Amino acid sequence: MNSKGLFVLLFFLSITVFSQKSLDDLRNKTDSICNKVQIKSFCKVLEFYKLKQYDSCYVYSNKALLEVRNTDQKDIISYIQSISPTEKGFFKKALISLHKISETGRFASLKNLRLGYIYLNQQKYDQSISSLEKCLSSKEIMKDIEQKSVIYHNLAVCYFSKNNFKKSTFFFEKQLSLIKKTDTSSILLAKTGMANIYYEQYMDSQAIPLFKECYDLSLLYRDVKFKESTAFNMGVIEENRKRYKKSVAYYKQSNRWKDSIWNKEKIWEITERDKKIAVAYKQQEIGIKNEEIKRQKIVQKGLIFGGSLLLFLLGVLGFVYKKLRSKNKLIVAQKEALSVANKTKDYLFSVVSHDLRSPINTIKRQHKKLEKHIENNDLPAIKQATKVAISVTQSTSRLLDNILYWSLDQSNILSFTPEKNALRPIIEHLLFDYENLGSVKDISISSDLETGVFVLIDKESLKIVLRNLIDNSMKYMKDSGSISIKMKIYSKNQASIEIKDTGIGISPEKLQEINGLKDVSVTKIDHSKGVGLGLLLCQTLVKKNNGTLFFESELGRYTTAVVLVPLV
Numbered sequence: 001m002n003s004k005g006l007f008v009l010l011f012f013l014s015i016t017v018f019s020q021k022s023l024d025d026l027r028n029k030t031d032s033i034c035n036k037v038q039i040k041s042f043c044k045v046l047e048f049y050k051l052k053q054y055d056s057c058y059v060y061s062n063k064a065l066l067e068v069r070n071t072d073q074k075d076i077i078s079y080i081q082s083i084s085p086t087e088k089g090f091f092k093k094a095l096i097s098l099h100k101i102s103e104t105g106r107f108a109s110l111k112n113l114r115l116g117y118i119y120l121n122q123q124k125y126d127q128s129i130s131s132l133e134k135c136l137s138s139k140e141i142m143k144d145i146e147q148k149s150v151i152y153h154n155l156a157v158c159y160f161s162k163n164n165f166k167k168s169t170f171f172f173e174k175q176l177s178l179i180k181k182t183d184t185s186s187i188l189l190a191k192t193g194m195a196n197i198y199y200e201q202y203m204d205s206q207a208i209p210l211f212k213e214c215y216d217l218s219l220l221y222r223d224v225k226f227k228e229s230t231a232f233n234m235g236v237i238e239e240n241r242k243r244y245k246k247s248v249a250y251y252k253q254s255n256r257w258k259d260s261i262w263n264k265e266k267i268w269e270i271t272e273r274d275k276k277i278a279v280a281y282k283q284q285e286i287g288i289k290n291e292e293i294k295r296q297k298i299v300q301k302g303l304i305f306g307g308s309l310l311l312f313l314l315g316v317l318g319f320v321y322k323k324l325r326s327k328n329k330l331i332v333a334q335k336e337a338l339s340v341a342n343k344t345k346d347y348l349f350s351v352v353s354h355d356l357r358s359p360i361n362t363i364k365r366q367h368k369k370l371e372k373h374i375e376n377n378d379l380p381a382i383k384q385a386t387k388v389a390i391s392v393t394q395s396t397s398r399l400l401d402n403i404l405y406w407s408l409d410q411s412n413i414l415s416f417t418p419e420k421n422a423l424r425p426i427i428e429h430l431l432f433d434y435e436n437l438g439s440v441k442d443i444s445i446s447s448d449l450e451t452g453v454f455v456l457i458d459k460e461s462l463k464i465v466l467r468n469l470i471d472n473s474m475k476y477m478k479d480s481g482s483i484s485i486k487m488k489i490y491s492k493n494q495a496s497i498e499i500k501d502t503g504i505g506i507s508p509e510k511l512q513e514i515n516g517l518k519d520v521s522v523t524k525i526d527h528s529k530g531v532g533l534g535l536l537l538c539q540t541l542v543k544k545n546n547g548t549l550f551f552e553s554e555l556g557r558y559t560t561a562v563v564l565v566p567l568v
Contacts, residue, residue, distance in 0.1 A: 039067050045080055054084035061097075074100070075107040082114060091118045109138040113147070116154055125158040132158070149178045149186060156193055165197050172197070184221045188214055192233070199237075208237055228257035362392045387440045416458045416544060420568045423453045423487055423495055430466055431485065442480035449487045453495050454568045461541040462565070465549070466497065468534040469561045473501035476559070494547075495567055500560040506553040515550050 041064040048056040061081040068074055082097035095118060101111040112134045119128035132155050141147045156171035172193050179186045192214050198207030215230040235250035366389040373381040427449055438445045473483050481502040490496035506514065517539050542549040546566050553559040 039064065039073075042068055042073060042077065045077055049080050049083075054080075054087060057081065058084040065100075071102055072106055075102055075105045075111075079107050079110055079114075086114065086118060089121075091122055094118055109135055109141045112138075113141065113151070116151070120154055120158060123161065125161050129155060129158045145178050149175050152178070153186075153189060153193070156190075160193065160197060160200075163200075165201060168197055169194065184217065185223065185226070188217060188221070188226050188230070191217075192230070195233075211237055224257050224260050228254050231257060360396075363389055363396075366392070391437065391440055416461060418456050418458050418545065420454055421457055421459050423455050423497070423565075424449045424451055426459060426462065427466070427485060427487055427497065430463055430470075434470060437474070438483070441474060441477070443474060443477055444482040445485070446482065447485045447487075449485070450489065453487065453489060455495050455565045456568050457545045457547075457565050461545060462563075465538045465541050465563060466499070468538050469499045469563070472532075472534065472561075473499060473503060473559070476503040477501060478504065489567070490564055493567055494564045497563040497565070498560055499563075500558060502558055505555040505557050505559055506551065507555050511551060511553050 041060055045057050045060045045064050048054075048060065057080050061077050064077045065074060065081075068077065078097045078100040082094040085091070085093040085097070095115075098111050098115055098118075101107055112131045116128045116132035116135065119125070119131060132151050135141050135147075135151050141151070152171045152175040156168045156175065159165075159168035159171065172190050175186070175190045176194075179190060181187075191210050195207045195210035195214065198204075198210065211230070211233050215234050218226040218230040221227070231250050231254035235247045235254060238244070238247035238250060366385050370382060370385045370389070373385060427447065431445060431447060434445055470483065470485075477483075483499065483501045486496075486498040486500070488496055514535065517536065539549055542563060542565075548564040549561070551559060551561055
């Protein structure tokens with residue numbers, strides 16, 4: 001084939017089009033996706049896409065890709081990002097965007113369709129064929145006749161370029177079988193392709209009638225580029241047949257159509273230039289208007305200066321008033337703080353006087369009993385009285401510890417350092433201290449502790465909480481009973497420590513009051529009559545550990561204290 005015939009083929013490649021059906025389908029999908037996604041940049045890209053403003057799509061898509069996490073959303077943004085560089089011929093940039101799309105996602109077929117088109121333009125025919133043949137296995141794409149036609153056409157072009165005329169003919173024929181009679185441009189493309197195949201194989205008897213048919217059909221079609229190319233093809237054919245007079249006539253006709261295209265483009269350039277002149281004139285008008293605005297601003301500045309001075313004076317007066325008001329607020333706050341401190345002090349005195357009276361009297365009675373048992377030389381009774389005295393002494397010691405911890409906490413002196421700790425060793429160490437006391441009171445203590453549970457807590461403050469809860473369980477136990485401590489994962493963020501006893505239980509009214517003490521204030525102290533300092537201290541320390549403390553109970557049967565602490 002001579003050089004002029006090669007030019008005909010190059011024109012044929014350059015007008016190979018990409019199906020718009022896939023783009024329309026994509027637009028329909030974007031509406032439903034954007035309604036569910038609240039990412040502003042993502043929806044902005046889709047908005048520009050629907051308006052076919054592909055350059056704006058490209059700019060916003062980079063930001064959107066950084067913000068979206070969903071694979072489908074990333075795929076759709078990457079696909080839209082490839083459109084602008086494809087249309088401008090920047091195929092390397094387009095390929096970078098397309099290769100980000102997953103091979104198994106919803107948009108893999110659209111990706112392969114566009115890859116086939118880009119590789120075809122880059123004359124990478126094997127890669128184009130590979131991508132387009134993947135589309136043939138896509139049910140979604142093959143349902144649509146227009147998309148099928150485009151795939152067959154592009155495959156035919158690839159095989160033609162590889163001189164595989166048999167396969168090229170096969171795909172052109174499949175394309176022709178799908179084209180509607182009213183689709184003149186597709187008919188011209190397919191038949192021109194078939195004519196080139198025959199012409200390359202020197203099958204002039206089949207090629208030339210097809211070229212002539214395309215020429216006649218283009219005269220009835222509005223697209224000037226088809227008229228120019230088909231006339232040029234006929235000029236090449238007649239020149240090769242040594243029919244120079246006809247060849248020159250066709251060439252002249254082709255040039256007239258080419259000049260017509262040039263004139264249209266020239267008119268477009270002139271229109272664009274006129275637009276620029278109009279814009280420049282408008283900018284000149286804006287400049288004059290800006291000068292007028294500047295003069296008005298000078299007058300306004302004088303008024304603003306006077307107004308600002310007045311506002312400054314008002315501001316000074318307001319500042320002085322605000323200072324006086326803040327001082328008054330500080331005095332009121334200090335007065336309230338003093339009132340709170342006095343109430344807290346009174347509460348502590350009442351706790352000390354009330355809670356110490358009972359154990360001191362008990363110790364006094366035990367000493368009298370002990371004196372009597374010594375006189376009678378009753379050793380078992382002496383041991384029993386001594387055990388009771390020790391138990392009461394330990395309980396009193398805990399009360400004094402609670403008062404100390406409470407006062408340190410209220411003064412912000414109590415050391416508090418949350419750290420990662422294994423929970424099981426803390427509880428086991430604590431239970432070891434209660435073995436002797438449990439045997440003295442005939443109370444069995446059992447545990448069920450999970451391993452490998454790590455929590456973020458202040459270890460010493462948690463020990464204070466657990467000691468108080470176990471002491472309470474023993475205090476309100478009948479003559480004998482049992483205490484079980486269970487530790488487990490409560491939720492994905494928390495571990496639980498459950499201390500269950502077989503004591504006297506708590507009435508529903510009292511239980512509601514205790515569980516209502518989520519924080520400790522002077523108001524709560526005033527209304528917590530019958531609730532000991534130990535429980536108030538527990539609530540305070542659990543809260544400081546970002547945990548929760550609550551109780552479950554049935555009167556006369558059991559009480560369960562549940563401590564929730566944060567997992568690491």
